[in-house]
Amino acid sequence: MSVLVLQTYLLVILSAHIVVHSHPKPVATPELAQLQAQLMKDLPKDWPLDRCVNSHGDFGLCSTHMGCEDSGGLHIGLCSLAGVPGSGSCCYQLQCRATSVQQELLERLNHFGLRNTPAHMISRAALRQLGSDPMHQICGRPPAIFRRGQILSQLSTEMRYPWLLSLWIKPRGAKDEDAVPICGAALISTRHAITAAHCIVENHFEYFIQGGTNWNWVGFGTKIYLAGIKIHPGFEQVTFEHDIAILQFKERVILTSSIFPVCLPPPVSVITDYSSQSVVIAGWGCIDEHCQTDDRPILLRDTVLPIIDNDLAMCLFLNDSIESGSPEYIPKETFIVVGDDSGSSATCSGDSGSPAVRDRGDQWEVVGLVSWSRGCGRKFRPTVLTRVESYSAWVLDSLGRS
Structure with a gap:
């Protein structure tokens, strides 16, 4: 596989924040x-x-x-x-x-209550599995998570987000040193992680994961090889709806204070109202809209973003920024939106798949995965996340079968 083909594929993946979505007309059933x-x-x-x-x-x-x-x-x-x-x-x-x-x-x-009421059923078996899973009892609270780390060149090497992983891609048969990082992912068990489905749309490449480090460089941290990838069957490459995939590891990872799973939200029958809450998002994405793969930072960056109402987000997307706004339908059942109208703090290309987590007091929970936006850091262009709770039942069912 040529380097040109790999670069072309990366351009498709990393442009997720710039895509203008057109929504096809759903078929009546x-x-x-x-x-x-x-x-x-x-x-x-x-x-x-x-x-x-x-x-x-x-x-x-x-x-x-x-x-x-x-x-x-x-x-x-x-x-x-x-x-x-x-x-x-x-x-x-x-x-x-x-x-x-x-x-x-x-x-x-x-x-008459005709807003924010998705018809979303859950599996009783999935609920029972979540309640009895020992991983759910310890997830989201690793030992000594806030212990101070070493300082290297005035940069902290402390790993505050031990569930955060980096997804790497390379042509089949190539050396790991030839791989490039493309997305983030969230560790949810000793054998599984979740990421955005749009990060994995080709079968001509190999993937692996790195975790346990703030540095996004081959050889740092722990390298994890994959046994399989499962993309949500409803994933739409045009609208990015159902933008979630499960990564299965070849071997179990050993849990430490630097590598530790985050909690999945429980499956729901009515979506959670996250209004007035905020999430923490960390990743190795671009800090400039026009950056290339080689320009992306190798040291982890993070931000705190407020969750905003989907209707407000759709109104923001209609405003002018760098280019004229256009209608964007953002279903509440599948998406959460974070950010504001200033664009002063936002995600960018390369942050796709990174988990958006909230602190529930005694545990950290992943509520979203970075999915799409339009541009990076533009005014009126918030970040759209995959709503993880809508897919918890599917994830748990898939983990049970694997």
Whole structure:
């Protein structure tokens, strides 16, 4: 495999923060139609428009495709208009774009609880496994995690994020010294880690992991070789929905204060409200939007970012920054958003797959994986994370089978 091919592939991976997503129209299914019919039962008699729900459990108003566009709404699925299945657009209205008439409708939508209610079922077996797993009893609280480390050239070698791993890629048959780091990952057991699915979209390369060090350089820390990779079956390369993958190791890692798993959030039936909370994200990504692979820092950097509402994030993406804004549908069921309108602290290319963790007092929990944005550090361009709790059941089920 030539170096040119590897560089081309890396360009695709590292441009995840610059991609402008176009969302294909979802296909109407009998299950979705049944869910819509069930939700219509409580509809007030004087309701002026039909409400609809998409496959993510987000609600909208059923209108024509042109009507949705003219009203400044986001097309999030299909609905039945005038009794014809799939003929209408399930239109998601953002308050930042609504007219005075639409504002009243949005207030009524909120009044009847038609926001943030995903139809997401969980496996009882997964819940039992999480409760009985001894790893879940010790995860997220390694021994002496905040012990001071050595200081080398005025830089601390202390490893404060022992669950953070670095994912490396190389052409098949090449030496490890020829590999380059592309993404982050989170250790969740002695045999498994999770990362963003978009970090692994080709079969022509080999991957390995390094952990237990702040330095992103071959030979530092502990090298971990992979036995297998499982990408979520619903991963969409266009929208980055279901952007999560499981990495299985060839051998178990020995847990130390420098290599220790973070806790998975428990599977949920209703998504968690993370409002007013913050997450810590660490990684070895670029510090400039136009940096190349060789320009990325080798010393770990970190930041604390506030979690913001998905509707607010969609409004931010509509604003002008370096280039004109455009509609971005960010489903609450699959994504969490962090950052603000300033862009002063943000993730960048190479940070994909890195865990966003929160301190639950006695344990650290991974709530998100860096997925995408548009550019790096731009105003009105927050960071979009894969919502890990929506995939905990899938992860636990996969770990049980492996």
